[in-house]
Amino acid sequence: MNILVVDDEQDMQLLFEQRFRKEIREKQMRFAFANSGEEALAYMREHHHEAVLILSDINMPGMSGLDLLQHIKQKYDSPPPVVMMVTAYGDEENYNQAMTLGANDFLTKPLDFALLKDKLNLQLHD
Template structure:
Protein backbone atom coordinates (compact mmCIF):
# COMPACT_ATOMS: atom_id res chain seq x y z
CA UNK A 1 0.00 0.00 0.00
CA UNK A 2 1.39 3.39 -0.93
CA UNK A 3 1.59 6.05 1.76
CA UNK A 4 -0.95 8.83 2.16
CA UNK A 5 0.97 11.88 0.91
CA UNK A 6 0.15 15.00 2.92
CA UNK A 7 1.36 18.54 2.28
CA UNK A 8 1.31 20.68 5.43
CA UNK A 9 1.36 24.42 4.74
CA UNK A 10 2.07 26.70 7.70
CA UNK A 11 4.36 29.67 8.23
CA UNK A 12 5.30 28.39 11.70
CA UNK A 13 8.52 26.36 11.33
CA UNK A 14 7.88 24.29 14.48
CA UNK A 15 4.84 22.67 12.87
CA UNK A 16 7.22 20.25 11.10
CA UNK A 17 8.64 18.78 14.30
CA UNK A 18 5.17 18.73 15.87
CA UNK A 19 3.69 16.64 13.03
CA UNK A 20 6.75 14.39 12.88
CA UNK A 21 6.43 13.76 16.61
CA UNK A 22 2.65 13.18 16.64
CA UNK A 23 2.74 10.91 13.56
CA UNK A 24 6.00 9.11 14.39
CA UNK A 25 4.43 5.63 14.27
CA UNK A 26 2.55 6.27 11.01
CA UNK A 27 5.65 7.75 9.34
CA UNK A 28 7.80 4.83 10.46
CA UNK A 29 5.25 2.28 9.21
CA UNK A 30 5.10 4.06 5.85
CA UNK A 31 1.35 4.70 6.00
CA UNK A 32 1.79 8.50 5.78
CA UNK A 33 4.38 10.74 4.18
CA UNK A 34 4.56 14.43 5.06
CA UNK A 35 5.98 17.30 3.04
CA UNK A 36 6.11 20.78 4.54
CA UNK A 37 5.78 24.17 2.88
CA UNK A 38 6.20 27.33 4.94
CA UNK A 39 4.24 29.65 2.65
CA UNK A 40 1.44 29.48 0.13
CA UNK A 41 3.90 30.31 -2.63
CA UNK A 42 6.18 27.45 -1.60
CA UNK A 43 3.17 25.10 -1.55
CA UNK A 44 2.20 26.07 -5.11
CA UNK A 45 5.75 25.40 -6.34
CA UNK A 46 5.65 21.98 -4.69
CA UNK A 47 2.24 21.26 -6.24
CA UNK A 48 3.54 22.19 -9.70
CA UNK A 49 6.11 19.41 -9.45
CA UNK A 50 4.25 16.86 -7.30
CA UNK A 51 0.55 17.74 -7.53
CA UNK A 52 -0.58 14.32 -8.71
CA UNK A 53 1.04 12.67 -5.68
CA UNK A 54 -0.56 14.82 -2.98
CA UNK A 55 -3.75 13.34 -1.55
CA UNK A 56 -4.30 15.86 1.25
CA UNK A 57 -3.28 19.43 1.97
CA UNK A 58 -3.47 20.78 5.53
CA UNK A 59 -3.18 24.54 5.21
CA UNK A 60 -3.07 27.30 7.77
CA UNK A 61 -5.28 30.23 6.77
CA UNK A 62 -3.39 33.18 8.25
CA UNK A 63 0.06 33.37 6.69
CA UNK A 64 2.14 36.29 5.47
CA UNK A 65 2.05 36.75 1.71
CA UNK A 66 -0.45 34.33 0.23
CA UNK A 67 -3.17 33.32 2.70
CA UNK A 68 -4.46 29.78 2.97
CA UNK A 69 -7.73 30.89 1.33
CA UNK A 70 -5.79 32.28 -1.67
CA UNK A 71 -3.82 29.03 -1.82
CA UNK A 72 -7.07 27.05 -1.78
CA UNK A 73 -8.41 29.08 -4.73
CA UNK A 74 -5.24 28.36 -6.73
CA UNK A 75 -5.33 24.65 -5.95
CA UNK A 76 -8.95 24.29 -7.00
CA UNK A 77 -8.24 25.99 -10.34
CA UNK A 78 -4.78 24.58 -11.12
CA UNK A 79 -5.32 21.01 -9.87
CA UNK A 80 -8.92 20.24 -10.82
CA UNK A 81 -8.84 16.48 -11.13
CA UNK A 82 -8.17 14.52 -9.26
CA UNK A 83 -7.88 17.43 -6.90
CA UNK A 84 -6.47 16.84 -3.44
CA UNK A 85 -8.55 17.02 -0.29
CA UNK A 86 -7.90 20.33 1.48
CA UNK A 87 -8.34 20.83 5.22
CA UNK A 88 -8.03 24.41 6.38
CA UNK A 89 -6.44 24.96 9.78
CA UNK A 90 -6.85 28.19 11.73
CA UNK A 91 -6.77 29.71 15.17
CA UNK A 92 -9.87 31.65 14.14
CA UNK A 93 -12.85 29.30 14.28
CA UNK A 94 -15.43 31.99 13.56
CA UNK A 95 -18.37 31.35 11.25
CA UNK A 96 -17.24 33.86 8.62
CA UNK A 97 -13.82 32.22 8.21
CA UNK A 98 -15.45 28.78 8.08
CA UNK A 99 -17.98 29.88 5.44
CA UNK A 100 -15.26 31.49 3.33
CA UNK A 101 -13.13 28.33 3.40
CA UNK A 102 -16.09 26.14 2.43
CA UNK A 103 -17.19 28.56 -0.30
CA UNK A 104 -13.82 28.20 -2.02
CA UNK A 105 -13.80 24.40 -1.86
CA UNK A 106 -12.30 23.30 1.46
CA UNK A 107 -13.15 19.71 2.35
CA UNK A 108 -12.80 20.26 6.09
CA UNK A 109 -11.99 22.92 8.65
CA UNK A 110 -9.93 22.40 11.81
CA UNK A 111 -9.14 24.85 14.58
CA UNK A 112 -5.87 25.34 16.44
CA UNK A 113 -4.58 24.01 18.66
CA UNK A 114 -4.98 20.91 16.54
CA UNK A 115 -6.59 17.88 18.11
CA UNK A 116 -4.26 15.23 16.66
CA UNK A 117 -6.55 12.36 17.72
CA UNK A 118 -9.37 13.96 15.72
CA UNK A 119 -7.04 14.56 12.77
CA UNK A 120 -5.83 10.94 12.77
CA UNK A 121 -9.44 9.79 12.85
CA UNK A 122 -10.24 11.93 9.80
CA UNK A 123 -7.18 10.59 7.99
CA UNK A 124 -8.31 6.98 8.41
CA UNK A 125 -11.08 7.68 5.87
CA UNK A 126 -8.39 8.61 3.32
CA UNK A 127 -6.10 5.64 3.92
Protein backbone atom coordinates (compact mmCIF):
# COMPACT_ATOMS: atom_id res chain seq x y z
CA MET A 1 0.00 0.00 0.00
CA ASN A 2 1.34 3.43 -0.96
CA ILE A 3 0.69 6.10 1.66
CA LEU A 4 1.27 9.82 1.28
CA VAL A 5 1.80 11.60 4.61
CA VAL A 6 1.18 15.35 4.47
CA ASP A 7 2.43 17.32 7.47
CA ASP A 8 4.47 20.47 7.95
CA GLU A 9 6.22 19.00 11.02
CA GLN A 10 9.68 17.94 9.89
CA ASP A 11 10.00 15.05 12.37
CA MET A 12 6.94 13.19 11.06
CA GLN A 13 8.92 11.37 8.34
CA LEU A 14 11.43 10.00 10.84
CA LEU A 15 8.62 9.05 13.23
CA PHE A 16 6.74 7.09 10.53
CA GLU A 17 9.91 5.38 9.31
CA GLN A 18 10.63 4.25 12.88
CA ARG A 19 7.08 3.15 13.75
CA PHE A 20 6.53 1.30 10.46
CA ARG A 21 10.05 -0.12 10.07
CA LYS A 22 8.81 -3.73 9.84
CA GLU A 23 6.00 -2.94 7.35
CA ILE A 24 8.40 -0.91 5.17
CA ARG A 25 11.09 -3.61 5.26
CA GLU A 26 8.53 -6.29 4.34
CA LYS A 27 7.21 -4.00 1.56
CA GLN A 28 3.66 -4.06 2.97
CA MET A 29 3.60 -0.26 3.05
CA ARG A 30 5.49 2.42 1.18
CA PHE A 31 5.49 6.00 2.42
CA ALA A 32 5.99 9.29 0.61
CA PHE A 33 6.08 12.59 2.46
CA ALA A 34 4.94 16.10 1.60
CA ASN A 35 5.42 19.16 3.81
CA SER A 36 2.41 21.08 2.49
CA GLY A 37 -0.88 20.72 0.65
CA GLU A 38 0.72 22.21 -2.46
CA GLU A 39 3.55 19.67 -2.30
CA ALA A 40 1.02 16.85 -1.90
CA LEU A 41 -0.86 17.93 -5.04
CA ALA A 42 2.41 18.13 -6.99
CA TYR A 43 3.27 14.60 -5.82
CA MET A 44 -0.15 13.34 -6.91
CA ARG A 45 0.24 14.94 -10.34
CA GLU A 46 3.65 13.31 -10.82
CA HIS A 47 2.64 9.92 -9.39
CA HIS A 48 -0.91 9.67 -10.65
CA HIS A 49 -2.89 7.38 -8.32
CA GLU A 50 0.19 5.86 -6.72
CA ALA A 51 -0.97 7.07 -3.32
CA VAL A 52 -3.96 4.96 -2.38
CA LEU A 53 -4.17 6.45 1.08
CA ILE A 54 -3.43 10.01 2.17
CA LEU A 55 -2.83 10.91 5.79
CA SER A 56 -3.01 14.70 6.08
CA ASP A 57 -2.57 17.18 8.88
CA ILE A 58 -5.31 19.83 8.95
CA ASN A 59 -3.38 22.84 10.24
CA MET A 60 -0.58 23.72 7.83
CA PRO A 61 0.69 27.03 6.46
CA GLY A 62 -0.64 27.85 3.00
CA MET A 63 -3.15 25.25 1.84
CA SER A 64 -4.81 23.64 4.86
CA GLY A 65 -5.47 19.93 5.06
CA LEU A 66 -9.19 20.63 4.61
CA ASP A 67 -8.48 22.57 1.39
CA LEU A 68 -6.32 19.68 0.22
CA LEU A 69 -9.08 17.17 1.10
CA GLN A 70 -11.65 19.17 -0.86
CA HIS A 71 -9.34 19.39 -3.87
CA ILE A 72 -8.56 15.66 -3.81
CA LYS A 73 -12.19 14.57 -3.48
CA GLN A 74 -13.26 16.88 -6.33
CA LYS A 75 -10.41 16.12 -8.72
CA TYR A 76 -9.56 12.45 -8.16
CA ASP A 77 -12.75 10.58 -8.80
CA SER A 78 -11.48 7.36 -10.35
CA PRO A 79 -10.97 6.04 -7.71
CA PRO A 80 -10.70 8.70 -5.02
CA PRO A 81 -7.89 7.91 -2.63
CA VAL A 82 -8.76 7.18 0.97
CA VAL A 83 -8.04 10.34 3.01
CA MET A 84 -7.51 10.30 6.77
CA MET A 85 -7.28 13.68 8.48
CA VAL A 86 -4.98 14.29 11.44
CA THR A 87 -5.14 17.24 13.81
CA ALA A 88 -3.93 18.37 17.19
CA TYR A 89 -7.33 20.01 17.56
CA GLY A 90 -9.93 17.24 17.77
CA ASP A 91 -12.75 19.73 17.95
CA GLU A 92 -16.21 19.10 16.58
CA GLU A 93 -15.97 21.85 13.95
CA ASN A 94 -12.84 20.37 12.31
CA TYR A 95 -14.32 16.88 12.53
CA ASN A 96 -17.66 17.90 10.97
CA GLN A 97 -15.98 19.90 8.22
CA ALA A 98 -13.59 17.04 7.38
CA MET A 99 -16.43 14.51 7.21
CA THR A 100 -18.60 16.83 5.13
CA LEU A 101 -15.73 17.22 2.65
CA GLY A 102 -15.41 13.44 2.33
CA ALA A 103 -12.72 12.40 4.82
CA ASN A 104 -12.63 8.65 5.40
CA ASP A 105 -11.33 8.96 8.95
CA PHE A 106 -10.25 11.51 11.54
CA LEU A 107 -7.38 11.08 14.00
CA THR A 108 -5.98 13.35 16.70
CA LYS A 109 -2.39 14.10 17.64
CA PRO A 110 -0.37 12.81 19.27
CA LEU A 111 -0.97 9.90 16.93
CA ASP A 112 -1.80 6.55 18.48
CA PHE A 113 0.36 4.46 16.16
CA ALA A 114 -1.19 1.15 17.29
CA LEU A 115 -4.63 2.48 16.31
CA LEU A 116 -3.25 3.91 13.06
CA LYS A 117 -1.66 0.55 12.16
CA ASP A 118 -5.01 -1.18 12.78
CA LYS A 119 -6.80 1.32 10.54
CA LEU A 120 -4.16 1.01 7.78
CA ASN A 121 -4.32 -2.78 7.96
CA LEU A 122 -8.11 -2.62 7.54
CA GLN A 123 -7.61 -0.48 4.40
CA LEU A 124 -4.93 -2.87 3.18
CA HIS A 125 -7.30 -5.82 3.32
CA ASP A 126 -10.39 -4.06 1.96
